[in-house]
Every structure is written in C-alpha cells, then in structure tokens.
Amino acid sequence: DSKRFGGKVTLVTGAAGNIGLATAERLAAAGSAIAMLDLAGEKLDAAVRTVAAAGVTARGYGCDVTDAAGVQAVVDQVAADFGQIDFLFNNAGYQGAFAPVQDYPVEDFARVMTINVCGAFHVLRAVSRHMVARKFGRIVNTASMAGVGGPPNMAAYGASKFAIIGLTQTASKDLAPYNIRVNAISPAFMGPGFMWERQVELQAAVGSQYFSTDPKVVAEQMINSVPMRRYGDIKEIPGVVEFLLGDDSSYMTGVNLPIAGG
Ligand code: NAD
Numbered sequence: 222d223s224k225r226f227g228g229k230v231t232l233v234t235g236a237a238g239n240i241g242l243a244t245a246e247r248l249a250a251a252g253s254a255i256a257m258l259d260l261a262g263e264k265l266d267a268a269v270r271t272v273a274a275a276g277v278t279a280r281g282y283g284c285d286v287t288d289a290a291g292v293q294a295v296v297d298q299v300a301a302d303f304g305q306i307d308f309l310f311n312n313a314g315y316q317g318a319f320a321p322v323q324d325y326p327v328e329d330f331a332r333v334m335t336i337n338v339c340g341a342f343h344v345l346r347a348v349s350r351h352m353v354a355r356k357f358g359r360i361v362n363t364a365s366m367a368g369v370g371g372p373p374n375m376a377a378y379g380a381s382k383f384a385i386i387g388l389t390q391t392a393s394k395d396l397a398p399y400n401i402r403v404n405a406i407s408p409a410f411m412g413p414g415f416m417w418e419r420q421v422e423l424q425a426a427v428g429s430q431y432f433s434t435d436p437k438v439v440a441e442q443m444i445n446s447v448p449m450r451r452y453g454d455i456k457e458i459p460g461v462v463e464f465l466l467g468d469d470s471s472y473m474t475g476v477n478l479p480i481a482g483g
Pocket residue numbers: 234235236237238239240241258259260284285286287312313314315316336340363364365366407408409410411412416417
C-alpha cells in the first residue's frame with residue numbers, strides 16, 4: 222500500500238468524541254484501518270460511518286473502558302477481526318466536576334480516576350499483550366496540560382492526567398524491549414465546542430479567586446493565559462498523534478508533548 226499507514230491497524234478509544242474522531246479520520250486518510258472503541262450507541266455508529274467514508278476498513282466496538290474483562294475481550298476481538306494491532310490511540314476520558322478540593326464530590330473523584338486512569342490502563346494492558354507478541358507497537362496516550370500543572374478546581378481530572386503521564390513513562394520502559402514506543406500528548410484549551418463551553422461555565426460557577434463568575438470573562442481569562450492568545454483547534458491534535466505513531470519519532474518514547482499554544 223502506497224499510503225503512509227497503508228496495511229496498518231489502529232485502535233482508537235474515545236473514538237466517537239471530538240479528538241478521537243478527528244484523529245481516526247486523519248489516520249484513515251493516511252491509509253490505516255481503524256478499530257473504533259467508545260460507549261455503544263448512535264454516536265459511535267455515526268463516527269464509524271464518517272471514518273469509513275475515507276475508504277478504509279473501520280469498525281465500531283461498543284465498550285466501557287472501566288470494565289477490564291470487557292476491554293480484554295474487545296481488544297482480542299479487534300486483533301481477531303483485523304489480524305493485528307499496530308497503533309493505539311488511548312484517548313477516552315472524562316473531565317469530571319469543578320469544585321475546590323475541600324468540596325470535591327467523592328464519588329466523582331472515583332469516577333474520573335476509574336475512567337481516565339483505570340480505563341486507560343485496561344486498554345494499554347490488553348493491547349500491549351498483542352503488541353509484545355508481535356514485537357511491534359506504537360502507543361499514544363491522551364493526557365492533558367491539567368496533568369502538567371494542576372489547574373484549580375479540577376482535583377480529580379488533574380490527578381488523573383498526572384497519572385497518565387506517569388503511566389506513559391513506566392509503560393515506555395516496560396515495553397521498550399519489545400519495540401513498542403509509548404508517548405503522550407497534552408492538549409490544553411481546545412475549542413470551540415462542548416469541553417470548552419463546559420469548563421468555562423463550570424469554572425465561572427465555582428466562583429474561585431482564579432476566575433470571574435461571568436463565563437464570558439472566564440473565556441477571556443483562559444485565552445489570556447495562553448502565550449498564543451487563542452484556544453487550540455481540535456484539528457491541531459491529529460497531526461501530532463500521527464507524528465508520534467509514525468517513524469519520524471522513531472527515537473522518542475516516554476515523552477509527553479504539550480499542544481498548548483505555549
Ligand atoms: P469528548 O467528550 O468529545 O470525547 C471523549 C470520548 O470518550 C467520548 O466519546 C466518550 O463517550 C468516551 N468515553 C468516556 N467515558 C468512556 C468509557 N468509560 N468507556 C469508553 N469510552 C468512554 O472529549 P475530547 O475532547 O475528545 O476528549 C478526548 C481526550 O482528550 C480525553 O482524554 C480528554 O480528557 C482529553 N483532553 C481534552 C481536552 C479538550 O479541551 N477537549 C484537553 C485536554 C485533554
């Protein structure tokens with residue numbers, strides 16, 4: 222196959238979401254077949270149709286990443302359906318509540334950690350078993366700038382994304398002997414869209430010293446904290462993932478690349 226990723230198979234989690242779908246489309250355009258994992262539903266079905274329109278094989282797998290046995294079964298099914306898994310974009314995630322740590326809801330903290338940390342671990346573990354057997358694999362985990370500097374009012378999300386960066390570093394060492402590279406990306410403020418609106422509104426609702434209570438002002442405050450003075454477009458992420466999956470990053474493993482406007 223003459224395309225860059227022709228003959229390759231990529232598993233994308235959170236594949237029905239903004240970043241997952243945009244990245245799946247990009248990798249499909251590069252020729253990769255795409256296995257798309259997300260919670261079962263019409264959103265996933267529609268995302269699979271969108272990616273299949275690029276002319277590659279795309280299949281949807283309804284799965285909750287918090288279910289370790291379910292993840293292992295689905296990943297084994299993907300390997301059986303496609304014959305191999307070359308690339309993993311381990312990207313499903315949940316932003317959680319916004320509240321200062323002393324008020325942060327206990328159940329939501331557990332939920333964020335279970336989805337973002339245990340979920341990413343389940344997928345990483347299940348997929349790496351197939352990659353170890355073939356002695357080939359490229360993995361990109363979605364962290365966040367919230368995992369580089371802890372943002373206010375996001376105790377669970379911040380902790381979960383610090384954990385993803387730690388998991389990336391450990392996995393890169395465990396898997397290096399098997400020709401498997403593991404890296405992370407850390408987007409910061411991406412917009413417009415649901416995640417942007419949600420964090421602007423919820424940071425305003427908290428009423429902390431860090432942000433105004435007026436969502437319009439919060440949006441300006443966030444933008445003004447970015448050296449490039451704008452939020453990032455979702456479309457500025459997939460090329461970085463493609464770089465980390467492809468051979469241009471052949472001597473990089475265990476790194477976290479910020480996509481953050483400075
Ligand atoms: P999104 O909400 O559009 O996509 C997330 C996807 O993950 C959704 O399709 C959702 O159904 C799926 N998901 C959630 N819980 C799941 C579970 N238990 N099992 C299976 N799938 C599940 O958000 P997005 O912006 O595309 O986020 C993708 C990743 O990027 C997340 O890890 C998020 O934390 C991270 N991130 C996003 C931003 C941003 O501003 N958009 C910034 C930094 C990091």
